[in-house]
Amino acid sequence: MKKVQDFKVLEYSWLNDENYILKLIADDEIPEIKPGNFAEIKVPDSADIFLRRPISVLDVNYEKKTISFYIKAIGKGTRKLGQLNIGQTVNIVYPLGNQFVVQDEKKVLIVGGGSGIAPFVLLGRELQSKDVDVTFLMGGRTKNDIFLTDEFSKYGKVEVTTEDGSRGEKGMVTHHSLFKSEFDFDKVYTCGPDPMMKAVAKIAESKGILCEASLENMMACGIGACLCCVTPTHDGNKVVCTEGPVFNTKELAW
């Protein structure tokens, strides 16, 4: 059940100058949130931010009624969301979108980059609860782009690549030695920059295994009402905010 709900800013954790975790707390119950779900956040008090901003749910605590988001400040909305006062009201519409499917996987690979890593905390936790063997592969330009690895290591192995080699293996995620040795994963989940997801999907498809990717998109409503957020698929234009954001990459005509 989707909800419009007021939260209050509980705390910020700044990972560096432009990446932060925003933790909110509510008075009311929080509905069940699935890995991959996102929220449409209304940026408060902002002269030039008319529409809500879609942000994946990073984590949730149903008892404490807290929810958190991992946000990269790339524009006016994401910057402003990093400058609220503690206690300030933030209105969100959530949980939105479909979810990463967890069925009877045995061993999965999760490839993430940039702000795309947010959904993988909830996904990692769900996979762990089902005893799935999880490997996280996180990519970035330098070691300063790699975040949340401590959190991910609670749910599985964590591998890192950086373009400059400052942490983990040097190169792109798809150059990681994982892909060179025996590849025995039965599913790949990915979220991050488009080129990364495409490269990962290509490898997965070449190995004949399922790959799910969570797509970004410009969204106006987040609830399937405006049809602004489409992505071309082999079955016509699909609505990313309701039919996605998670897609089986085989469907995508990207």
Place this chain on the structure above:
Amino acid sequence: MKKVQDFKVLEYSWLNDENYILKLIADDEIPEIKPGNFAEIKVPDSADIFLRRPISVLDVNYEKKTISFYIKAIGKGTRKLGQLNIGQTVNIVYPLGNQFVVQDEKKVLIVGGGSGIAPFVLLGRELQSKDVDVTFLMGGRTKNDIFLTDEFSKYGKVEVTTEDGSRGEKGMVTHHSLFKSEFDFDKVYTCGPDPMMKAVAKIAESKGILCEASLENMMACGIGACLCCVTPTHDGNKVVCTEGPVFNTKELAW
């Protein structure tokens, strides 16, 4: 010399639920401000407040580089200006408009109501410095509408009227006993609601003395560029933000 200048919120003093004094502090010099001058304040961080808001200067301290405003929260802009964070930046364009004229008056009456009392602190101080005998007459509906009388009493005698008689004499300002006894003022200054100013001007004119009134108006620019803020006079439409806000009431065709 007019200026565009950034200030920071230094402190608020709340007089009651909707009346407050906003004190700002600057890094740079404050230009000379005359009684009657106003500032165009940009309300920060507000989705629905496009234009600046004209507010009279209440007080200024050139050494400490502080300026203060007495504001009545009547709409979205004046409400928002009462909710800023200490230290938040506020941009103002000032000093604007003409001023109350102080020449060789001996004994003057200052009649104010509502947020119209703001200019009278600077005016009272200037009159005092020239040894003018000053009487302040402040009107309101109830005693809860009467503010700043302690401040005014530094510069002259303070009389009060309230419509319900809860403070001072009962009735409108123009019913005050001042007007019944010998009327030996040689000038009247007034600022407040239009009907009050008109009534005061009428009395002054009937006594054959000069009356200066500071008018309110909807303003877009505050610097004479848009010609939105006119008032009809016997000499055609006059621009309130530059040819006013202070007018000799004899000129006005109100």
Place this chain on the structure above:
Amino acid sequence: MVDLRVQIGGGLELKNPVTTASGTFGFGQEFTDFIDLDELGGIFVKGLTLKLRQGNDYPRMAETASGMLNAVGLQNKGIDYFIETTYPDIKKYKTEIFPNINGSVVEDYIAVAEKVNEIEGINALELNISCPNVKEGGMAFGVSCPSAIAVTEAVRKAYDGVIIVKLSPNVTDITEIAKGVEGAGADAVSLVNTFLGMAIDYKTRKPVLSTITGGLSGPAIKPIALRMVWQVYNAVKIPVVGMGGIMNAEDAIEFMLAGSSAIQIGTANFIDPQISIKILKGIEDYCKDNNVSAVRDLIGALEV
């Protein structure tokens, strides 16, 4: 108790003046988690065409100052899908459902109207001659008086129910078109559709939308929309359904004072999916506070 009922032409009464605008409310189903659709005066569903349309390429949206541009381009599964699949699901709601019909040529409009004519339970359609986001037809019909009249006359012959013609604001004189379609048999007019606008990304030096231009909606357009509603109200005798940037009850009341018999909430649904019901409550409260016993007394009550 405030009497909230309004007449919107052709004898059709809505239980209250608050409806949702086509293309901003899907088919209503998208909002059932947030509000009770039964409370609405009506729902103008997403634009329908004769055949399935994929709509325009991505990107279809750009945020602007107090508004947004869209270039959806009437993506929909076609009128048959609506009749067979969507409508059976939404007809249970106790609110008026208005199909919004579109075409590239007059024959398309006729074909869709004929199909709508057969739907049990649908009392009215909105004839959209003002979509700025399709290459053929769409707005072209709505910016010329003869073509607006031609398509209205054709649909009038094909459809027995109430016809609300949706006007384009991208014209020199909207009253001329309004009078034209009134003469051609429209039972009401709705206005405004979006304004043709454009966004550029100065970094890439490219248009933001795949279609270069798109339709501007939201509070940015409200002053122009309000002016047009007032002009049209004073020019025609049929009811006016007003919209354009309505974000709250005050805006809605202003549109009614300017002459709207009912109002449509569009882009505001994206900002707050509960806004339509909040606006309805706000109008009711206003009436109570101001001793307005029937909301219809607000229609055109502007004192000039």
Place this chain on the structure above:
Amino acid sequence: MVDLRVQIGGGLELKNPVTTASGTFGFGQEFTDFIDLDELGGIFVKGLTLKLRQGNDYPRMAETASGMLNAVGLQNKGIDYFIETTYPDIKKYKTEIFPNINGSVVEDYIAVAEKVNEIEGINALELNISCPNVKEGGMAFGVSCPSAIAVTEAVRKAYDGVIIVKLSPNVTDITEIAKGVEGAGADAVSLVNTFLGMAIDYKTRKPVLSTITGGLSGPAIKPIALRMVWQVYNAVKIPVVGMGGIMNAEDAIEFMLAGSSAIQIGTANFIDPQISIKILKGIEDYCKDNNVSAVRDLIGALEV
């Protein structure tokens, strides 16, 4: 060093593309405390008429979402006062001064143009056929092609300098009018003037403006203005001077990419009296950062 010079028609070169819009910058004098007028590419002064005009009654202004309505109605002291009193004071500034001329009938325009023709040091005028705030003339000339052509031809005969015709956005097809005035001898077109809009106070149930309707300006209109500039740029050969909601250098660059040879800053001057110079610096920085050696290379450089 970025070459900031631009040509705006009839052989007239501005030292940079940043000018200020008529009616939003007084006669420049109002801004000398805030900026150095010599730095501007040009100043389009407040609209001038043959005789003194008192303008419309108060209230003349309403704030709207990301914009404002005005109903000033061309208050000015008349062309003779300008020539005798204002111009002698402002001609010292090393910037191009553009009188903005207005009239109720064609003869008025001719009379004003003839007087402007005699002013030493004035190289161009802006022919305003798009003021929505006067009862007679004004916008009426700019929304019909024949009358736009007629007034342009008349002023062409009366005036030897550069004529920039200011177009109204309140039309179905602005390219038609632009082509018409191009054929009638305009050296350039400037667009857009304000959009006809309206504001209502729901509390008093009255229009906010004394004139009921007024002209909408500010960022709210930017997407529509940008679209019109792009359309006109692609329709005529003469230069286009673009405006409508420009608030910062990025907006200005977008207008140039869409086809503006120069831009006018309007309502933004009210929000920040130094904005014109900030925008000029912003454009220069953008050029430096992006290896644009001459700002004219941005004109119409949109990649579609």
